[in-house]
Amino acid sequence: METSCRICAGPVKGSVDLGVQPRGNAFPKADDLAGEFFYRLLVGMCDSCAMVQLMADIPQEVRYHDQYPYRASNSTVHSDHFAGVARRLLRTELTGFDPFIVEIGCNDGVMLASIADAGLRHLGVEPSQEVAALAKSKGVRVLSSFFDEETAGEIRAQHGPADVIFGANVIAHISHLDSVLKGAVTLLGPNGVFVFEEPYLGAVVEQTAFDLFYDEHSFVFSVSSIRAAARLFGLELVDAEPLAIHGGSMRYTLAKRGARTPAPAVAELLADERARRLDRHATLEDLSRRAERVREDLTALLRELRADGKRVAGYGAPAKITTVTNYCGIGTDLIPYVCDSTPSKQDRVVAGSHIPVVPPSVFAEDSPDYAVLFAWNHAKEIMAKESGFTGRWIVYVPEVRIL
Numbered sequence: 001m002e003t004s005c006r007i008c009a010g011p012v013k014g015s016v017d018l019g020v021q022p023r024g025n026a027f028p029k030a031d032d033l034a035g036e037f038f039y040r041l042l043v044g045m046c047d048s049c050a051m052v053q054l055m056a057d058i059p060q061e062v063r064y065h066d067q068y069p070y071r072a073s074n075s076t077v078h079s080d081h082f083a084g085v086a087r088r089l090l091r092t093e094l095t096g097f098d099p100f101i102v103e104i105g106c107n108d109g110v111m112l113a114s115i116a117d118a119g120l121r122h123l124g125v126e127p128s129q130e131v132a133a134l135a136k137s138k139g140v141r142v143l144s145s146f147f148d149e150e151t152a153g154e155i156r157a158q159h160g161p162a163d164v165i166f167g168a169n170v171i172a173h174i175s176h177l178d179s180v181l182k183g184a185v186t187l188l189g190p191n192g193v194f195v196f197e198e199p200y201l202g203a204v205v206e207q208t209a210f211d212l213f214y215d216e217h218s219f220v221f222s223v224s225s226i227r228a229a230a231r232l233f234g235l236e237l238v239d240a241e242p243l244a245i246h247g248g249s250m251r252y253t254l255a256k257r258g259a260r261t262p263a264p265a266v267a268e269l270l271a272d273e274r275a276r277r278l279d280r281h282a283t284l285e286d287l288s289r290r291a292e293r294v295r296e297d298l299t300a301l302l303r304e305l306r307a308d309g310k311r312v313a314g315y316g317a318p319a320k321i322t323t324v325t326n327y328c329g330i331g332t333d334l335i336p337y338v339c340d341s342t343p344s345k346q347d348r349v350v351a352g353s354h355i356p357v358v359p360p361s362v363f364a365e366d367s368p369d370y371a372v373l374f375a376w377n378h379a380k381e382i383m384a385k386e387s388g389f390t391g392r393w394i395v396y397v398p399e400v401r402i403l
């Protein structure tokens with residue numbers, strides 16, 4: 001199958017096929033499974049600009065509805081990270097007279113709350129009402145909208161130019177990325193920056209983290225694909241910084257073309273990506289083969305444990321659990337339940353695989369023999385919290401192992 005690139009219209013060939021999948025964050029109620037939505041999860045790379053993207057495009061209104069269940073403050077590591085992002089922006093980019101910052105997809109206000117506390121002009125652009133209400137309760141000003149070129153023009157007309165546009169785990173979700181980049185040009189002041197952090201293709205490839213592919217991730221960025229996209233729309237990549245969050249992310253800084261001198265990190269990371277062949281189809285094809293291996297090993301292990309009469313549970317219901325359980329065909333026969341601390345996911349089931357999501361207290365009482373760590377990117381925090389767990393952890397990133 002071939003489609004055209006959402007950024008440059010070049011040819012995109014599907015290289016990773018993760019089968020028929022539901023929406024990653026659907027988490028339906030057990031008695032409301034009749035209308036479950038499925039699509040083919042095929043991931044490809046553009047021949048021209050190397051942007052990795054989903055071949056399918058699920059309408060954004062279907063994905064980011066008012067009950068969107070993800071809470072960005074779901075871990076102390078994440079909350080600390082975003083408070084740190086705010087502190088750094090306050091120290092670096094927001095030091096002029098009456099600065100203004102816009103956050104695309106501010107979720108529950110995990111970052112902007114610190115900006116609001118500091119008394120700076122800010123605006124979160126957030127289409128999902130439940131998370132927006134949480135942000136507002138922290139004193140964050142929120143515009144209920146999707147961000148695009150038109151919204152950017154409206155914000156500029158009302159508030160003036162922005163010094164910073166920020167986004168975390170949201171820019172790669174927006175299939176009309178071209179309109180977002182044009183909107184950034186419209187909204188930013190002459191020396192303003194567009195800073196965003198998203199899961200990094202290099203980390204996905206290195207760790208065989210195929211579960212980072214789901215409907216919300218319209219793209220998985222790399223330094224080279226973001227540099228190419230920025231150039232097409234009058235922006236320039238002036239900095240890039242690897243981050244540990246979400247299993248390996250990259251923070252990109254774009255400025256208006258010619259406004260800033262690119263930091264040496266950009267050229268260094270581009271060279272590293274070339275050496276790692278991150279712009280080659282063959283790299284995605286290899287990732288696909290390694291994903292198949294994980295599927296074989298994980299299902300074989302779970303079947304063996306079931307045959308031995310062992311009790312197995314899941315720990316954490318990130319969006320990633322939807323991809324991995326549906327791709328591997330893991331249902332309640334192999335994993336009867338998964339626990340997650342997010343109230344908006346509890347008493348619901350994982351889409352497609354229908355594994356019930358329960359509160360962590362159920363896990364503590366049940367004390368299973370094994371727990372599959374689906375929230376593998378939070379391993380340290382979860383294992384510290386569950387230090388009393390007497391069973392053994394199973395991880396599947398970068399390969400299937402019992403810890």
Ligand code: JHZ
Nearest residue numbers: 070074075169246316317318319320340341342375378
């Ligand atoms: P977590 C998110 O994906 C959402 P997800 C989003 N789609 C995105 O783009 C990516 O990030 C990058 C639970 N948990 O953070 C909470 C516990 O139960 O890996 C969460 O449901 N106990 C915007 O959904 C889940 O695990 C704990 O102690 O893959 C983790 O989800 C902790 C720490 C977490 O994101």
Ligand code: ZN
Nearest residue numbers: 005008046049
């Ligand atoms: Zn392209």
